[in-house]
Amino acid sequence: MPLSLRTSVNAACPALNLLGDFVASAPPDLPDGVRRAVRNSIVDVFGCILGGARMPVAVASAKTMRSLGADHGSARVFGTAHGAPAHTAAMLNAVSGHALEFDDWEIPGNTHPSVVLFPSLLAVMEEGTPGMDLLMAYVAGFEVIARLGEALNFEHYDAGWHSTATLGSIGAAAAVARLHGLSPVQTAHALSIAISRASGLTCQFGADTKALQAGFAAENGVVSAALAAQGATGRLEALEHPRGFAALMAGVPPERIGAALEKLGNLLAVAEYGILIKPWPSCGYTHRVMCCALDLARMHPGAGAIHSIDLHLPDFHAAILPFHHPRDRHEALFSLPFVAAMGLAREGLTLDDLEQERWQDPDIARLIECTNIHPFRPSRPLLNYDPLEPDRMRVTLRGGGQLEAVCALPPGTPEFPVSDKAVVEKFRQNAGHGSDADLEELMAWPETHCARSLFERIGDLTCMAPAVRVA
Known part of the structure; x- marks a missing residue:
C-alpha cells in the first residue's frame, strides 16, 4: 500500500x-x-x-x-x-x-x-x-x-x-x-x-x-x-x-x-x-554482448571460420571495459573482446574458465585480436539500457558472409528474470555445497525466525572449492 x-x-x-x-x-x-x-x-x-x-x-x-x-x-x-x-x-x-x-x-x-x-x-x-x-x-x-x-x-x-x-x-x-x-x-x-x-x-x-x-x-x-x-x-x-x-x-x-x-x-x-542476477562472472556491461555471441554461436560454422568481430555498444559502457587484451583475471572481467570470444567459441564463461586463464588459449586469443569495438553516443544517455539502442555484434566469416545479432536487455531484468532453479544451481556451484534440504531451507530464509543462525549454519556446512591459485 x-x-x-x-x-x-x-x-x-x-x-x-x-x-x-x-x-x-x-x-x-x-x-x-x-x-x-x-x-x-x-x-x-x-x-x-x-x-x-x-x-x-x-x-x-x-x-x-x-x-x-x-x-x-x-x-x-x-x-x-x-x-x-x-x-x-x-x-x-x-x-x-x-x-x-x-x-x-x-x-x-x-x-x-x-x-x-x-x-x-x-x-x-x-x-x-x-x-x-x-x-x-x-x-x-x-x-x-x-x-x-x-x-x-x-x-x-x-x-x-x-x-x-x-x-x-x-x-x-x-x-x-x-x-x-x-x-x-x-x-x-x-x-x-x-x-x-x-x-x-x-x-x-x-x-x-x-x-x-x-x-x-x-x-x-x-x-x-x-x-x-x-x-x-x-x-x-x-x-x-x-x-x-x-x-x-x-x-x-x-x-x-x-x-x-x-x-x-x-x-x-x-x-x-528488478535486481539483476548475473549468469556469467564478468562485468554486467559485457552481458548483452554475451547474449549476442550465444545467438551467433549456434549459427556460425565454428570459431576457426571467423574473420572479424565488430561490437557496437554505448560509449559509457565501453569506457568501463578498457582491457582489449587482458593480462590477468582482473582485466579479463572487464574485457569485451574476451567475453565475446568466449561466447562465440565456448558458448559461455565460467569461474573455471577464469581459473584456467582462457584468454591465453590460442583460439580465444585469435578472436580477441580480430575484435573491433565501436562505441556510440546514445541518444538518451540518462538510460543505462535503452531498448531502442541495443548492443550489436556483427561477425564476418572468412568466406565473406556476415552474421549479426542484437540484444536490448541483459538477463536479470524484470523482462528476463532469472529462475529460482538457476539461483539454486548457481549457489551450489559458487559455494561448493548444498544438499536439497539445506537449499530448500535457505530459499525460505524470509520465513525463518532466526536469519542469522540459518546463514551461519549454511556457511559452516559449506565445502569450499579448491583454493584459487595465487599468481
Whole structure:
C-alpha cells in the first residue's frame, strides 16, 4: 500500500529527511514479486561470499584485519575460523562477495547492491532477528540506492565514481538504520555521515581495489548507523547543498533529487527495476554482448571460420571495459573482446574458465585480436539500457558472409528474470555445497525466525572449492 510521506525537497525539508522518513516508516506489506526478488538476491550473494572467500583479495584482507587486531568479535567472517567486530566483518564479507565479479547489480544506481547491503546487515543482525526484518531492511537500503541513482546518474558514474562504493555506502547506512530501528531523524543523520565516508573510483576496475571499495561501503554503513544511534549528527542538507554530494560528485541540480524522491512510498524500486542476477562472472556491461555471441554461436560454422568481430555498444559502457587484451583475471572481467570470444567459441564463461586463464588459449586469443569495438553516443544517455539502442555484434566469416545479432536487455531484468532453479544451481556451484534440504531451507530464509543462525549454519556446512591459485 502507498505510504504517505513528505516528498518535496526544500529548505524546511532536506532530502535526507525525506529518505529518513521512508526508511524508518516503510510498511512491511511487500508485493510477492519484491519478496521473491530480494530472497533470490540474498541467496545469490551469499553464494558469492562463500565462493569468493578464498580469492586472493579476500584472504589478504582477512589477514590484514587480523594483523591489526580485529580478530575477535561476534560477527562471522565467512571462509575463516574467526569472528570480528561488526564493521570489520561487514567489510571482509563484502570483499569476498565482490571478488568473483559474479554478484548482482541494479540499473539506476549502477551499483552492486546486495554485496553491500547483505554483509552490512548480516554483521549487525542479532541472534533472534527474523527473516522479514532482514528483508525490509534490504528493501529500504535498495530504495535509497536506486532513487539516488535516478537523481545523480549517469553524471555521477560517468565522472568516474564507483557507485557501489558511493551510493552503496549511503544505502548500507539506511539498511542498518532500519534494522536497528533508528528514528527518522537518526536515520537522516546516519545517511549524512555516510555521505562524508562515501568514495570509490571506477579507474580502480581491473584491480583488487574494486572489491575493497565494496567492502569499504559495507563498513561505512555499519559505522555511520552506529554513530547516529549514539547521537552523532551530520548536516541534513548534505545531499542537495551547493557544496554537497550531488553538486560535487555529479553536478546535478537539487530538482533532480526532488523528482526522484517523489516516488518514495509508491512503487518500490525493486519492483520497478528488478535486481539483476548475473549468469556469467564478468562485468554486467559485457552481458548483452554475451547474449549476442550465444545467438551467433549456434549459427556460425565454428570459431576457426571467423574473420572479424565488430561490437557496437554505448560509449559509457565501453569506457568501463578498457582491457582489449587482458593480462590477468582482473582485466579479463572487464574485457569485451574476451567475453565475446568466449561466447562465440565456448558458448559461455565460467569461474573455471577464469581459473584456467582462457584468454591465453590460442583460439580465444585469435578472436580477441580480430575484435573491433565501436562505441556510440546514445541518444538518451540518462538510460543505462535503452531498448531502442541495443548492443550489436556483427561477425564476418572468412568466406565473406556476415552474421549479426542484437540484444536490448541483459538477463536479470524484470523482462528476463532469472529462475529460482538457476539461483539454486548457481549457489551450489559458487559455494561448493548444498544438499536439497539445506537449499530448500535457505530459499525460505524470509520465513525463518532466526536469519542469522540459518546463514551461519549454511556457511559452516559449506565445502569450499579448491583454493584459487595465487599468481
